[in-house]
Amino acid sequence: MDSFDYVVIGGGSAGSAVSGRLAEDGRRTVCLLEAGGTNDNFLIKTPGFMPFIRNSSNYKYDTVPQKGLNGRIGYQPRGRGLGGSSAINAMVYIRGNAWDYDNWAALGCDGWAYDDVLPYFKKAEDNVRGGNDYHGSGGPLRVSDQGSPNPTSRAFVESAASLQLPTTTDFNGEKQSGFGLYQVTQKDGERWSAARAYVEPLRGKSNFDIRTGSLVERLVIEDGRVTGVAIRRGNKAEIVHARHGVILSAGAFNSPQILMLSGIGPGAHLQEQGIAVTLDKPAVGSDLQDHIDYVSGWETKSREPFGNSLEGTLRMVKAIIEHRRKRTGIMTTCFAEAxxxxxxxxxxxxPDVQWHFVPAVLEDHGRENVGGHGFSLHACVLRPESRGTVRLNSANPADAPRIDPNFLDDERDMAVLRGGVRLSHRIAEAPPLSDYDPQDRHPVDINDDAALDELIRNRADTVYHPVGTCRMGGDDDSVVDNTLKARGVDGLWIADASIMPRLVSGNTNAPSIMIGERCADFVKAEASG
Known part of the structure; x- marks a missing residue:
């Protein structure tokens, strides 16, 4: 019988962390199931190729039409393969604000206050600056300073400073507020995904079975306990048995999808899809939260930013050669540099708004080919009030889930985004960015609420941070308890961004890895207890 102590579903940020931690001491047999491939290639490992991999062999999900975005369909790319979205993201290392985790605790998530989670962030981290009260050294996840930031990224920070906005060198230290260059999950000039941090060092160990190309069809549930996972590899259906438990780490879209395919979720919806209800759990797939984001863009005559021109192309060709030889140069860019x-x-x-400065012009998630040079400035609503859902489109596990972020449903989100976009324009109009004579690609009367709101609804979309669809809580209605154990069924833990009761104020990769680290300890504690 194909049997292991633990089976982990999903090799993304959290799944890599939890599987690696469970397998590292050799005391448990662990099987890691991943639908995609190994992601072991130079396109993934070279940071500057990021715009070309996000739209490749990954999940290219669409939303349902968004009434808050004037009926537009949003785009939701997610990582597919080992490393998950940490293999295609901008590598920005941000944990969120201390207030976020204290708020989780206040909402009933005992043991998740900032002082509780900080040791796990530090445990995961290997910061090039060394360890201190806020940072770790020697962990699996390499965190680096940028090697070759674009001059316009430094100019952005200086322009913010000219408006008396503070400059910071550490967004994850004592104080989050301020402007500066981001640290990135890179090691020696290469992308350092969660899989490279936690999974690849253990490849070949006899107790760790890594199975890529494995589509999960459902959980196997017997007498109220999850005892295995039904998968399909190619045309072959298999069941992988778990003696002690299954950890579901498929992300904010696919974790609720797998639960619903297994009969756990909103009962009426499951019946509509012809799925027998094992556990009526309305919170599964509900409470979807995501960072709504508006990208302002400016063109420049200067060729200093990245851009589409003969000069820009030649510079990138030289940079690719340099990176292949030395792992240095501008191909180490994370694009969201500041x-x-x-x-x-x-x-x-x-802080209620986060900015990402990109020394290039971006349209439609980089899917639209834009000529010339320039820069972009993202502004996102850090703690949105709008709530959406993830539901099934069908009972076929290979079909995409039905995603409805319900963006800008709450007017408070528009008020915050409006303020963020206005500050974006003030920064771009301040020196030294203004010295580039930037020309607004989408001119609007920035002081006219109605005109600005219309522009936002016509152009805003996600900045790729969905959470909340398997929320944690101290209440019986929550999907998991405060040790990430599923409520209403035994032998199942959930560990990924879906368990967040509230979206953190920042990028979600580092918090997802922290959640995976914590889950591994919860699983070990139950086994030893």
């Missing part, structure tokens, strides 16, 4: 956190609403308990 940014900041600031408060635009008077009642916000912590």
């Amino acid at each position: 940014g900041g956190f600031w408060t635009v609403m008077p009642d916000a308990p912590a």
